[in-house]
Amino acid sequence: MxxxxxxxxxxxxxxxxxxxxxxxxxxxxxxxxxxxxxxxxxxxxxxxxxxxxxxxxxxxxxxxxxxxxxxERGQPEGLTVVRGAEAEVLSGAGVDLRPLQTVEAGGMIFEIYDQRVRADSRQDSLGHAGREHTVVQEGRLGVTVDGHEVELGAGDYVAFDAALPHAYTALDGPVRSVLFLHYEAARRSRPAVPHR
CATH class of the missing domain: 1.10.260.40 (lambda repressor-like DNA-binding domains)
Structure with a gap:
């Protein structure tokens, strides 16, 4: 698609x-x-x-x-399956994000994305709402947060305040990772749909 x-x-x-x-x-x-x-x-x-x-x-x-x-188009109910090949892609300068799910629990909202950093690419962000968590699945990922740099490999994890300027860089080929963002539920623009 x-x-x-x-x-x-x-x-x-x-x-x-x-x-x-x-x-x-x-x-x-x-x-x-x-x-x-x-x-x-x-x-x-x-x-x-x-x-x-x-x-x-x-x-x-x-x-x-x-x-x-x-x-988000709406709150899913019951069993939710998202096929990677069918997930819509939101592309940037160096990253392709596939939104997989949004979960609301304990006064928090958690967003889950399949994140792919293209080979020899860098994705910069001036910052946005929430706290960001990334788990690398494949490849080597360079992460820069407010001037601090770290290198991650498969199985490594990083978390930071997403309001800070940050960047992801594929260091030697493409990188597959899972990106989690979380926010306080009070930041939502509309009430959640209760589960039945």
Whole structure:
């Protein structure tokens, strides 16, 4: 599936419009807060833009919302299976993210992603809401957080405040990892749907 087609683009459009309306933020103000041009934001809200990881993270930071509030279509109930080959991809400069699940428990929201850092690539982030956790499955991953650098191999784990500037770099070939983000549930833009 093309990462820019279909439900991700449509869901992002709906959720950005909703969040902006709830916060009473104009399109011009959101452009200023996010560093994204007003024209690009108009395209995103119309569902005709090509959202990247950078766009979603910037909107998350500007709207002070968990990323799942921008990408989630609804709360699943019962058994949930996400096939890797069928998961929609959100691509950035060096990373492909596949949103797998959002879990709410104990006043916290946990987002789970399949994260792939492309060979010889680097993905930079100015920061966004939440705390970030990464477990490397395959490859060697360079992680830079607020100027501090670490190198991770298969089975290694790192966690940090996602509001800090950070970057992931594939050091010698592609890297597969699992990315977890967590937030306080109070940061959600809408109430959770109770399980039946």
């Amino acid at each position: 093309d990462p820019q087609e279909g439900p991700v683009r449509e869901t992002l459009a709906t959720n950005v419009k909703r969040a902006r309306g709830r916060k009473g933020v104009s399109l011009s103000e959101l452009a200023r807060l996010s560093g994204i041009s007003k024209a690009t934001l108009s395209q995103v809200e119309a569902g005709s833009g090509n959202p990247t990881i950078e766009t979603v993270f910037s909107l998350s930071r500007a709207l002070e919302l968990p990323i799942s509030d921008l990408l």
